[in-house]
Amino acid sequence: MTAMLDIKDLRAYYGQVQALHGLEFHLKEGSMTTLLGANGAGKTTTLRAICNMVRSTGTIEFEGKPLSGKSTENIVRLGIAHVPQGRGTFTTMTVEENLQLGAISRSDRAGIADDVERMYDHFPVLKQRHTQQAGTLSGGEQQMLAVARALMLRPRLMLLDEPSFGLAPLIVRDLFKILGKINREHKVTILVVEQNAQLALELADTAYVIETGRIVMSGSAKDISNNEDVRKSYLGY
Amino acid sequence: MELLTNQILAGIATGAIYACMALAVVMIYQAIDHLNFAQGEMAMFSTFMAWQMMQWGVPYWAAFVLTLILSFIGGIAIERLLFKPLAKAPILTNVAGFIALFAIVNSVAGLIWDFTIKQFPSPFGSAPFLGSQLISTHQAGMIGVTIGLLVLLFLFFRFTRIGLAMRAAATLPESARLVGINTSWMIALGWGMASAIGAIAGLLIAPVVFLEPNMMGGVLIYGFAAAVLGGLSSPLGAVVGGFLVGIFENLVGTYIPGAGNELKLPIALALIVIVLVVKPSGLFGHTVIKRV
């Protein structure tokens, strides 16, 4: 079995500070995986390392090819969309311009126009506000915009860093439903980092738990959420 | 009253030059968050290249287009060779880079073309514009070119994908990389465009001040003032700032007794400082809220 994303002995550094200490994990094609862990465990750092946004060593292979030495923009162009922590919205631009930017590395104009319409179907509120400055959207709307912008790449793999952050529980459910749909219908492999472990485990098929830069637990999402010890000691519910 | 209208018109005419310089300044500032002190010298060098071509018998408009192309390439080359390596260096290192570039371009121009002043032709002539004594055809042409340039830049940034990518790279480089934009090349492109816009400014101003290696010194100060007054964030702000500085300067020279030619620069700059004290982000700037 070949993994879509295969990570071995990943170590990441902020200056002298080491944040990841030999991480190993892989994602199966078409899977929905969640990466859980406490604040400061290294979840964001892991996603940043995949996109070469932090200095790291070890091997990261995407569809069998190593990513090391590639620039962030070239990694993205391979089909890896990354919704960063804090969303990374272009707040001074319009909603529609944000979507266009998501597709900036593509050249099929007709396909891009179709996809914009498709995003408006997924997220009707974005259609209502398409000429509005993105910075004026509510937090939930901006999160939807961030997901839509990432989808405009037509990614093969999507990395999401705490998509539920700051959202009302009902909106989180909506968002996760949409992610599930994207995963199944568009065959996008998804790796989602979450604080909201309970919800993430309901949705994902595989889960990894990370603690101070190391994977301390892995398995099917069902097993992990059924294991009371794990839940108590790592996930806090 | 007629004196006032005359002075405002004349102010707009000189303001067009400042507006052009300010456009170039804003282009680079948007890309790298620094004021390019060598912008004026680069423009002067471009103007000399055009002059040289015309000496060799190239017609004006052909020399104009060739100069723009060469300046565009030259701007990109300067960024790749000198400022890309300094991208992560402290601000003072960059400032030193700009000053070095200033000195090098200035003395190389002096070496090749010496420091004697040279006539430079205007494509618009110098007859009275529409038979009026207020402004000349050259001044009217300058205003027209500046406004045309502004419209082109607006269309470029608003309606082209590369313009959109440049804006994204300037506002949020990290997010821009995450949608696949090569931000480093966007900066180089900004330098190329700024260099070409500066060349236009140089070609328009040379018929007025005569061509020599130090011709842009005063102009660049006004260009900076215009860019800052306009808020350093938009081409429109730069152009409006340029016209306002031109008008200020002329009105100060005319109406403040004893100001004359010596004091109009400091007084105009003082007025600008006052505006900035009241509105620190400039007339068209939006206050940038930096997240910590």
Ligand SMILES: Nc1ncnc2c1ncn2[C@@H]1O[C@H](COP(=O)(O)OP(=O)(O)OP(=O)(O)O)[C@@H](O)[C@H]1O
């Ligand atoms: N820019 C930085 N400079 C120095 N250290 C950093 C930096 N960013 C993160 N770290 C450190 O790296 C470690 C992992 O941080 P990371 O942001 O990956 O955690 P996280 O799991 O995403 O946490 P959270 O749930 O709070 O987002 C932490 O100890 C943090 O202090």
Ligand SMILES: [Mg+2]
């Ligand atoms: Mg994080």
